[in-house]
Amino acid sequence: xxxxxxxTPSVAGIARAGTKIAELLPPTPLLECEIFGQxxxxxxxxxxxxxxxxxxxxxxxxxxxxxDERGRGVVGVSSGNHAQGVAWxxxxxxxxxxxxxxxxxxxxxxxxxxSYGARTVLYxxxxxxxxxxxxxxxxxxxxxxxxxxxxxxWVIEGQGSMGLEIAAQMAARGSAGPTRIICPCGGxxxxxGLSLACPEADIVPVExxxxxxxxHSLAAGEIQPVSKDAPPTACDALQTPSTRPINFxxxxxxxxxxxxxSPAEIRTAQRWAFSNLxxxxxPGGAAALAAVLAGKTPVDGRTAVILSGGNTxxxxxxxxxxxxx
Amino acid sequence: xxxxxxxTPSVAGIARAGTKIAELLPPTPLLECEIFGQxxxxxxxxxxxxxxxxxxxxxxxxxxxxxDERGRGVVGVSSGNHAQGVAWxxxxxxxxxxxxxxxxxxxxxxxxxxSYGARTVLYxxxxxxxxxxxxxxxxxxxxxxxxxxxxxxWVIEGQGSMGLEIAAQMAARGSAGPTRIICPCGGxxxxxGLSLACPEADIVPVExxxxxxxxHSLAAGEIQPVSKDAPPTACDALQTPSTRPINFxxxxxxxxxxxxxSPAEIRTAQRWAFSNLxxxxxPGGAAALAAVLAGKTPVDGRTAVILSGGNTxxxxxxxxxxxxx
Numbered sequence: 336x337x338x339x340x341x342x343t344p345s346v347a348g349i350a351r352a353g354t355k356i357a358e359l360l361p362p363t364p365l366l367e368c369e370i371f372g373q374x375x376x377x378x379x380x381x382x383x384x385x386x387x388x389x390x391x392x393x394x395x396x397x398x399x400x401x402x403d404e405r406g407r408g409v410v411g412v413s414s415g416n417h418a419q420g421v422a423w424x425x426x427x428x429x430x431x432x433x434x435x436x437x438x439x440x441x442x443x444x445x446x447x448x449x450s451y452g453a454r455t456v457l458y459x460x461x462x463x464x465x466x467x468x469x470x471x472x473x474x475x476x477x478x479x480x481x482x483x484x485x486x487x488x489w490v491i492e493g494q495g496s497m498g499l500e501i502a503a504q505m506a507a508r509g510s511a512g513p514t515r516i517i518c519p520c521g522g523x524x525x526x527x528g529l530s531l532a533c534p535e536a537d538i539v540p541v542e543x544x545x546x547x548x549x550x551h552s553l554a555a556g557e558i559q560p561v562s563k564d565a566p567p568t569a570c571d572a573l574q575t576p577s578t579r580p581i582n583f584x585x586x587x588x589x590x591x592x593x594x595x596x597s598p599a600e601i602r603t604a605q606r607w608a609f610s611n612l613x614x615x616x617x618p619g620g621a622a623a624l625a626a627v628l629a630g631k632t633p634v635d636g637r638t639a640v641i642l643s644g645g646n647t648x649x650x651x652x653x654x655x656x657x658x659x660x
Numbered sequence: 661x662x663x664x665x666x667x668t669p670s671v672a673g674i675a676r677a678g679t680k681i682a683e684l685l686p687p688t689p690l691l692e693c694e695i696f697g698q699x700x701x702x703x704x705x706x707x708x709x710x711x712x713x714x715x716x717x718x719x720x721x722x723x724x725x726x727x728d729e730r731g732r733g734v735v736g737v738s739s740g741n742h743a744q745g746v747a748w749x750x751x752x753x754x755x756x757x758x759x760x761x762x763x764x765x766x767x768x769x770x771x772x773x774x775s776y777g778a779r780t781v782l783y784x785x786x787x788x789x790x791x792x793x794x795x796x797x798x799x800x801x802x803x804x805x806x807x808x809x810x811x812x813x814w815v816i817e818g819q820g821s822m823g824l825e826i827a828a829q830m831a832a833r834g835s836a837g838p839t840r841i842i843c844p845c846g847g848x849x850x851x852x853g854l855s856l857a858c859p860e861a862d863i864v865p866v867e868x869x870x871x872x873x874x875x876h877s878l879a880a881g882e883i884q885p886v887s888k889d890a891p892p893t894a895c896d897a898l899q900t901p902s903t904r905p906i907n908f909x910x911x912x913x914x915x916x917x918x919x920x921x922s923p924a925e926i927r928t929a930q931r932w933a934f935s936n937l938x939x940x941x942x943p944g945g946a947a948a949l950a951a952v953l954a955g956k957t958p959v960d961g962r963t964a965v966i967l968s969g970g971n972t973x974x975x976x977x978x979x980x981x982x983x984x985x
Binding site: 610656 | 690692707768832938970978981
């Protein structure tokens, strides 16, 4: 994609993103909780103003645009959380934003994106329409800047700022930094950012069953897209067909393996967060917690678990609460 | 009640409580939100470890017990949130705790109280059994200290520490302190604490319809208990038959009036917090927000609204989400 910036995400960029974000947004809570008799740190990014961590990368990207680029607007591609991040940042900065969203995205996410003043263009994800092609057409027409949801150095750096925030919050509570960070993973933007931000921590990406392309890519040592017959998933936020070279270049050799979780494990985690934390976590946002509760990854007193978003429909959440599996 | 401490709650006591609580617990988030085009500050006390602000007063009270008093244990009386506060603090400090709870309290609150190692004694609230008499019997038998849910100077001071925390958080974000604090009100412990902690703010207590004894007491200039035929309410946390002299002495002349909210207004506020904040708020915890959303009190850029707790059953919350009124 011609407008794709090709620079490499950097530790310095993450520090700069962290400074800009700290000026704008108070840190989200790092909640302490006991799981299997062990203290675990839970990062509640669902409490960001847009309901997810995606505000970080979008803010870092849009604030770094030149005056000329700002005037020509931005195009985002997203099932909803990145969409809201770009729309929110664009509204704050007075930039025109157009967001390409799947026609089957949660209504609550489409409505929220529009509420920040962004134009939405829906594409036929179930029918296999190529969202990047739709976005590229818009970019070619308007000369605007594409802000990719994960394959963008600014976006990776912005998401990585979360790692610095976690380490600072642990330090303020008398703890050394994280030894392990377990995070939901879609395209690998957050996973790459955390990998750079916290070089001493093991990073464990968690994907929904059947959408575990990062897991397979790490095992194979090369990018492996999701299978064409991937099952339906409630984790719209993690439903990405493939990671990208800019992300995989960071992950390869740095992140040894990925995990996957089943729909029932995700619902269990959503109910656990409801009962124990009084937080609304969307399915994709609960993937890392699901892996912990299912015993798929060890935890120690310096393990951080990312609760990445809370944007879910009332009907869907009521169904999760009422379900016993 | 012979064991009732009779000292007056003080501003100095609130400052001391605030210091002790800050050493133990990170501040709960003060979320900024737009309501009716106006920025409002929402204090998410539902994110305290026990799921409500009641941890404050319980911690201040129990840490001030002498070694001798600690050895004889404590008795709490509560529908559940104060119960969990006392049980949690007692567990941290190695003190025996017995909690008198209504037989119709939410199961989730009874189970949580027991999970902190406290003994629970259930009384027949629907049948009109006098909970204070039950508690007094336990105190007389064991020589333990009664920790009342609201009619206790330490408890009032502890809850008041929230006001100092709000002012400090607003200052850190470049704002002067609150001009108005809207808070859920049961017996008046939090209302009294905030009244003392924030002398320059209007304090607006909000009660459930039919359980608005503080509202009537303020209007009458003397304590008026709840009517014997008060309607059922989902706000178990605010279901107190009467405020007490120690609370009313602070409120009288300081707090001009109270408000009440209907069951539908409370459900609307719970759904609003779900969609806009991604927080689980219990019915009683949503009373202040309900009054704001119903337009029953003005808000300005320095208004704080207390979201006091999040302890609710999954089934009850699923029903609120699924309800359209």
